[in-house]
Amino acid sequence: MAIVSYREAIRSTLIEEMDRDLTIVLLGEEIGLYQGTFRVTADLLARYGPGRVIDTPTSETGFVGAAIGMAMLGLRPVVEMMTWNFSLVALDQIVNNAAKIRYFSGGQVDIPLVIRGPNGAGVQLSAQHSQSLEAIYAHIPGLHVVTPATPAEAKGLLRTAIRGNDPVIFLENAALYGSKGEVPEGEFVVPFGAADVARSGSDVTIVAYSRMLAAALEAAEYLAGEGVEAEVINLRTLRPLDRGTLVASVKRTHRAVVVQEQWRPFGTAAEIAATIAEGAFDALDAPVERVTGADVPMPYARNLELLALPNAEDIVRAVARTLYREIKTPSERSSGGQSDG
Amino acid sequence: MADLRSVLSWYRRMVLVRRFEEETERAFRRGKIGGYLHVYSGQEAVAAGFISAMREDDICFTSYRDHAFALLRGAPPGAVMAELYGKATGLARGKGGSMHLFDVGRGFYGGYGIVGGHIPLALGAAYALRYQGSDRVCLCFLGDGAMNTGAFHESLNMAGLWGQTGQCPLVLIVENNGYAMGTSVARSSAVTDLAARFTAYAIPCERVDGMDFLAVRLAAERAIAETRTSGRPTAVEAITYRFAGHGAADVVQPYRSKEEVDQARRRDPIPTLEGHLHAAGLLDDAAMAAIREEAEQAVLAAVRYAEESPAPPPESLYADVYADTYGGEA
Numbered sequence: 001m002a003i004v005s006y007r008e009a010i011r012s013t014l015i016e017e018m019d020r021d022l023t024i025v026l027l028g029e030e031i032g033l034y035q036g037t038f039r040v041t042a043d044l045l046a047r048y049g050p051g052r053v054i055d056t057p058t059s060e061t062g063f064v065g066a067a068i069g070m071a072m073l074g075l076r077p078v079v080e081m082m083t084w085n086f087s088l089v090a091l092d093q094i095v096n097n098a099a100k101i102r103y104f105s106g107g108q109v110d111i112p113l114v115i116r117g118p119n120g121a122g123v124q125l126s127a128q129h130s131q132s133l134e135a136i137y138a139h140i141p142g143l144h145v146v147t148p149a150t151p152a153e154a155k156g157l158l159r160t161a162i163r164g165n166d167p168v169i170f171l172e173n174a175a176l177y178g179s180k181g182e183v184p185e186g187e188f189v190v191p192f193g194a195a196d197v198a199r200s201g202s203d204v205t206i207v208a209y210s211r212m213l214a215a216a217l218e219a220a221e222y223l224a225g226e227g228v229e230a231e232v233i234n235l236r237t238l239r240p241l242d243r244g245t246l247v248a249s250v251k252r253t254h255r256a257v258v259v260q261e262q263w264r265p266f267g268t269a270a271e272i273a274a275t276i277a278e279g280a281f282d283a284l285d286a287p288v289e290r291v292t293g294a295d296v297p298m299p300y301a302r303n304l305e306l307l308a309l310p311n312a313e314d315i316v317r318a319v320a321r322t323l324y325r326e327i328k329t330p331s332e333r334s335s336g337g338q339s340d341g
Numbered sequence: 342m343a344d345l346r347s348v349l350s351w352y353r354r355m356v357l358v359r360r361f362e363e364e365t366e367r368a369f370r371r372g373k374i375g376g377y378l379h380v381y382s383g384q385e386a387v388a389a390g391f392i393s394a395m396r397e398d399d400i401c402f403t404s405y406r407d408h409a410f411a412l413l414r415g416a417p418p419g420a421v422m423a424e425l426y427g428k429a430t431g432l433a434r435g436k437g438g439s440m441h442l443f444d445v446g447r448g449f450y451g452g453y454g455i456v457g458g459h460i461p462l463a464l465g466a467a468y469a470l471r472y473q474g475s476d477r478v479c480l481c482f483l484g485d486g487a488m489n490t491g492a493f494h495e496s497l498n499m500a501g502l503w504g505q506t507g508q509c510p511l512v513l514i515v516e517n518n519g520y521a522m523g524t525s526v527a528r529s530s531a532v533t534d535l536a537a538r539f540t541a542y543a544i545p546c547e548r549v550d551g552m553d554f555l556a557v558r559l560a561a562e563r564a565i566a567e568t569r570t571s572g573r574p575t576a577v578e579a580i581t582y583r584f585a586g587h588g589a590a591d592v593v594q595p596y597r598s599k600e601e602v603d604q605a606r607r608r609d610p611i612p613t614l615e616g617h618l619h620a621a622g623l624l625d626d627a628a629m630a631a632i633r634e635e636a637e638q639a640v641l642a643a644v645r646y647a648e649e650s651p652a653p654p655p656e657s658l659y660a661d662v663y664a665d666t667y668g669g670e671a
């Protein structure tokens with residue numbers, strides 16, 4: 001297996017799929033001549049020409065809508081959303097057209113469309129450029145919502161997205177573009193709706209996706225040193241949601257902590273907590289805990305921004321609550337552990 | 342234009358559309374049709390003029406005022422009426438209703454309910470047609486009101502750009518019926534010369550009398566031919582009028598006078614076309630009566646078909662949300 005970055009996993013998948021399928025076209029701002037805001041599409045304009053790598057004006061409504069129209073005629077457009085914050089300008093096209101045309105036409109057309117780009121906070125980008133919008137899209141029937149956490153998932157899920165016949169909201173994360181991991185060779189595919197048990201454990205289930213997987217695994221590693229075996233479930237796709245894996249895990253561990261970067265009210269974690277309550281109510285030994293971003297527009301100052309984002313310490317604290325146990329967090333340990341007091 | 346004899350068949354279809362719309366209003370009042378109902382009466386020459394100039398493999402998109410488009414592209418009146426009735430035999434199996442008629446097999450890519458929201462779709466569809474190496478064209482019908490949306494301006498700018506390399510076989514047709522619901526063009530547009538908005542994006546725009554089938558047909562032939570050969574977008578502003586209210590609920594119509602409506606009815610596209618055909622010796626009173634009777638029978642049969650058709654089965658509720666199924670739950 002080759003070690004590649006998350007960015008390169010996406011880029012190489014675009015290349016492999018574009019080489020085998022001429023109906024794939026790319027659209028977006030700065031994807032061609034500029035080589036991609038995050039360099040995911042570097043060199044693709046030179047490779048495929050302006051007919052297949054279409055630099056667009058700053059017109060999210062226009063180019064997302066155009067991509068939907070292309071998909072209706074049998075192309076397989078892959079749109080780059082420079083960041084998902086800007087997708088709000090195209091929300092009407094995504095929600096009222098992409099998600100619904102198949103249904104209200106009585107199944108007369110498919111919309112094989114992928115919209116991809118970074119979702120979530122960056123570093124000090126403040127309120128308008130730091131949003132995690134997955135719950136907005138996962139709310140909508142007719143969309144698939146995909147949240148790869150590793151290079152291998154980015155590749156396997158993107159291939160499924162491109163080869164599928166429905167609109168896919170493909171949520172990358174800018175903080176992950178440089179991260180590296182093993183990626184299987186060949187026509188490697190990750191199906192939608194199949195969560196991954198990223199770490200097995202018997203004491204508590206930690207549910208995470210996208211960038212929060214790393215925080216969950218860090219917390220689980222630390223907890224192991226404290227004698228707590230956490231199971232970590234990486235959702236990989238929010239819609240479809242692998243409810244079976246979630247419920248089966250909680251039935252074994254009896255406790256659950258759900259992690260999300262987005263705001264707490266009406267978010268992904270609320271849906272997962274409800275799923276657990278519906279499927280594993282009798283098995284629960286503690287209320288489901290949510291670890292989430294702060295319920296505020298993202299502040300600019302670095303100290304405030306860090307306070308607004310969930311981290312491994314927050315997860316450790318939440319796990320301790322589900323176990324009704326005192327567990328010192330890593331920072332409490334390094335600062336002498338007065339919290340025992 | 343081919344010859345006037347072929348126009349006769351479009352006259353016949355315009356009569357059918359008018360009669361069909363009268364029946365939809367009646368069925369709405371009887372509670373047989375639900376939701377919103379926007380009828381096309383008064384504007385028939387626009388859709389008929391353009392659709393008669395389309396090739397069979399060309400495609401079109403329009404707004405929610407869409408019954409005529411399905412019918413004129415050849416959808417069976419029964420399947421159109423059944424859709425309005427919310428029946429399983431409707432064009433969209435009862436999932437779309439009046440605002441979302443679709444007949445993709447006949448190149449009709451739908452009716453859309455968000456004003457201006459379908460314009461980007463038509464832009465992308467046009468690009469796809471050229472990308473696939475065909476000389477097919479895409480027609481996008483829109484209202485004067487839709488010209489005030491962001492989607493319109495973003496799409497036109499991109500259409501102008503893509504046209505520079507011959508990659509945008511898109512014909513835009515503004516059906517300027519004077520109003521967006523109750524808001525007149527003068528009350529909604531800082532510049533009422535609507536053609537200026539097209540030329541601002543390097544798209545030539547011709548203005549035509551939308552109440553005269555022959556005039557529309559000629560303008561349509563010019564625009565479609567130009568776009569088909571060049572791959573560049575063209576536009577036509579058809580000056581027309583809607584005789585009925587905006588929708589079935591728009592009864593009082595405080596935004597326009599009865600005199601104004603009566604005045605417009607004197608330009609009714611159907612008698613206007615009758616005049617042309619009469620003068621050419623292609624239509625006499627007996628033929629007209631026969632055509633009306635034929636429309637009458639077709640519409641009554643459509644109503645019967647809709648009435649007798651079954652409602653969509655409950656299990657169809659979850660059908661056609663997705664094309665693909667995976668593990669997990671949507």
Ligand SMILES: Cc1ncc(C[n+]2csc(CCOP(=O)(O)OP(=O)(O)O)c2C)c(N)n1
Binds near residue numbers: 404455483484487
């Ligand atoms: C985005 C949006 N805003 C408001 C409405 C409500 N609405 C329905 S039709 C209409 C007027 C549209 O006028 P026009 O484009 O001229 O089409 P016409 O009805 O005259 O055919 C409005 C405002 C809507 N459907 N979509």
Ligand SMILES: [Mg+2]
Binds near residue numbers: 516519521
């Ligand atoms: Mg209007």
